[in-house]
Amino acid sequence: MVAMLGRGQDALTWARWGDVGDAFGVVNSVASTMAVAALATTWILQTRDLRDQRAESAVQRTILERAESALQRSADIDLRKLHMDLIHMAIDTPHLARVWPHQSGVNEMTQSQHMYANLLIQHAWLQHTTNIASREEMISNVRYLFASPAVRAFWKETVESRESIYEDYSAATLKK
Template sequence: MVNGPRLRHAFIAIAVALASCLGAVALTMLLVRIPALQTSGSGNAGQAFGAAAAFASFFVLFYAVRTFRQQIEEFHMRRTEMSNQQEFMRNQRADAREAHDRRHHSSAEATLRGQLIALMTMAIENPALAEVWPSYGPGISDERRAQYLYANLIISWQYLAHTLNSITDDEVLEVMRYLFSSPIIHEFWCQTRAARSQITPYGGTLPKFYELADLAFDRRIRLDSDLPAG
């Protein structure tokens, strides 16, 4: 496609040159028939050919200048097009790299969270391992501690699904609002509020999930307060 315009200009230039030569010959034959140029001392053939050649040269020069100008314009257009294509490719590479980094980060975070879930599962199944975890506060029985660990496991599953974009923000709100209807999960969320406030400032996706969960918790409280007393 790049050589198409060049070949077209070359064919046109050859055609113009041939047409100019034929025009010069025809004009020469016409001029030699002029009576004023048919005297023996006028050198009619040389004068006629010189005039015809000058006439043809003018058109050849005119077309050459015009063709050169068109080539310059096409060169600038191609250079602009190539620059736009390069910019588009750079943006595509940057977007692909950013998407890859996000997927890698989410995958790594999900892997770490999965390991934490496995550790909590082990603590639930083995009371001796549960003793290793920090206490949820004074007066928490072993049974309640196991229930808190299980509540943490349930909420961690929701966080993992949200991190992997398996559920949306609205779905998190609905699921967490439903989970907070459980008295144990409700109590666990209140009991661990201070610990969450120490984790949240460190950034990542966890603060966003905590924000959604707190909003769902507040909606659960308002919903329960609107229910008639049994």
């Protein structure tokens, strides 16, 4: 096709066509440069968006973890409150206290003292688990409570009950 067009053309015409071609080469270079710049800009913006999305996702994960932790603490508190309510019922109604395994054969006054000692220990532990008291404060509170002969007697008389619970728990944990 070029040969057919070129048969009747002089050198000046060919020079003009060459200039037109060179002009399109410059336009092509400018267009290519703009396309590369647009591509680089798009890549930079997408990288920023991805970074922002990852940061937002990390924040959402942190919020979710905190919410789950708060829900777990709330469930723990509710369970301890139920435990305390059951002890209150046993203190208020001595014949209910006889249901507790470690209370059989104990006189009513000792039974009430044991239940109250249990409440005191639960209170110290609940303060710690709800972050009201630090670990050191909890230890100090428990040491103070164990200065009482009644609390020590309760602890001594209920050791088997605690050991059976913790041994079962430990054995189940070790199997996992």
